[in-house]
Amino acid sequence: MMSGFECIALYLAMSVIAVLGMYIISVLLGPLRPKPNKQTPYECGVPLLDPSNKRYDVKYYVVGVLFLVFDLETVLIYPLASRFKEFAHYGWGAFFEVFIFVAILIAGLIYAIARGAIEWD
């Protein structure tokens, strides 16, 4: 019997081949008539107003950092989650472990909100 992971590899291979195939077929089938006007960056019907390399809001970066912290915390609870029912037989230890993790997350969330990390205007 094939193990599951070989099937996943097969499925991934199928995706890669099909996507690259679609891409290459489309490049081969489509015409190629480059013109200077066609190759300018898109702007809403007027000549290019301003370039793309402007400055962007630092908020996006803050959200990225917050995500890292929260997602890592979540991932740390996953192994516990799958065995929680067994651990629950031995008393409240596992529950308090979950509680501590969630409490840290809530404290971090309150701090982030209080500092205005999620305020968009």
Added chain:
Amino acid sequence: MNWVIAIIKVVFIWTWCLLWATVMTWAERRGSAMIQDRLGPNRAGPFGLFQPIADGIKLFTKEEFRPKTARKILFNLGPILFAIPAFSAYAVIPFGDKIVIGGKEILLQVADVNIGFLYVLAIGALAVYGIVVGGWGSNNKYSILGGLRSTAQLISYEVPWGLALLAAVFVYGTFDLRQIALEQTGTFLGFLPNWGVFKQPLGFLIFTVAAYAEANRVPFDLPEAESEIVAGYHTEYGGMRLGLYLFGEYVNLYTLSALCVTLYFGAWNLPYIDMSKFLGPISYGIASFVVFWLKVMVFLLSFIWVRWTVPRFRYDQVMRLGWKTLIPLALFNLLITALFIQLTV
């Protein structure tokens, strides 16, 4: 022989997902027309059913032009990075129970692995790269803004999504999606079907809202809000490059719906009826496949229905909903679930 079966399953379910993704493009246009009292595409074939084929041919034969200012490698890489994870995520989700042909039992699932759950989460998260690379590679201010917005939105909703799924793992005690499906037989509290949605009502709600955001669907289609940033991260794309983004999105919808059905709506189980008792081995396999598919279709149609019913959120509202409502709710749900299990064992 095992290899042959595995290859047949892989090819079949892969094309099946793509087929329904294509049909969805038709259903979306017909559905929106029905809701807005128009006709929609009705010329190509009966009820315009061949419209997706015509669209596909059009996308394949379009010119693959690229703006001069675009970053060449990243621009080409974007759609591929988006489409491959989207097409691959279905590998571990079951599409039926099992079928017995010639004394040989075949599981209706491409790969039955004990960490299937984590595979879906991991592969699903990779799609962000396709969006941010495509947006950055286009080197157009609308594309970059769209890519940034999309990244912030996707990662913001991944946290409540993961937390809602985590609560489901608490309930089932396993990462194996087939095991999760098998546990949803029988009844719960004596009269309800033993489905995840009755054990995790809040978790299901959070999962659904976050899934709409993860799939970039209305009311969370901020990355491509056409009145603000044209078409967002795929402003500069055309031809099959655009096609890969669009198909990837619809295949994503199919995967998300199937995941929702597996976790919260009893997978292939019918309420109160045990099909395996009175159906033959082959007809049972087919019946479980059809039941699962019909449940997925209900969710797919609800995606269309919602799209043409609710207006789009503003960006600050999206972020507020994600961080100030969904994450605290998801954490609360997690604690309640853990407490409930602790008290009932």
